[in-house]
Amino acid sequence: MNIDIPEGKDPIGYVWGEMVPGIGTAAAAMSLAVYQHTTLGLREFEAARLRIAQINGCLFCLDWRTERDGRKVEDDFPDAVTRWRTTDALDDRARLAAEYAERYALDHHGLDEEFWSRMAAHYSQVEIVELTMSIGAWLAFGRLNRVLGLDAMCVLPKI
Template sequence: MIIDIPEGKDPILYVWGEMVPGIGPAASKFAMSIYEDGTLGLREFEAARLRIAQINGCLFCQDWRTEKDGIKVEDSFPDAVTGWRTTADFDDRTRLAAEYAERYAVDHHGLDDSFWTRMKVHYSDTEIVELSMCLGSWIAFGRLNRVLGLDAECVLPSHVGGR
């Protein structure tokens, strides 16, 4: 881990809650609102989230599986996300979510009219904005966890036992 954590402190609670009290709790609330208030379907949500996790290299994020209404994606889903271009396991919305995640993370200047035309066939403007906010959250906070080494040390408290 890159930063020093006081003895007896949980690294994630300390970093996200105590180190920068004016920013950390607000960032945590935003990150959690993605899961609590999001309206996207599980498969497109997880395809986008996992693609960002793969790009970020966040160990925790790659291992995590979001649950909606008691359902999680199948065990083979991460492999399908890696092969999003050719997998037969994705419908158009799921494939577009993975594509958007990758392009948002590594080539956002390359999001051209052709991409947006395809995207708008399958996603409403509201869904595009929601997915964009999710992607921004996952890039920022997944990278924060990875860069500081928190991803190998922590389990988010609200998710203990939910993996």
């Protein structure tokens, strides 16, 4: 871990809540809002989230599976997300979500008109904004946890 945590303190609670409460508490609320208020389907949500987790290398995020109404994506879904270009396991929306997450994280200047035409054919403008905010949150907070070495200790509260 790259941050000193006092004995007996929860690393996530300490870093996110106690060290910078004016920022960390708001960041935690944003992170939870992505899960609590999403209107996106589970598969496209998880395709984007997992692709960012794969890029960030966040151990917790790679292991986490979002659950909705007692359902989670299948066990081999992360492998399909890794192979989003060639797999038949993703529908068009999930494939685009994985592609968007990857390009957002690695080549946001390369999001061209052809890409946006495909997005507009499969997502409403509201969904595009929601997906964009979600990807931004996962990129920032997953990377923060990975860089600081918190990802091996991260536990999200029940939502």
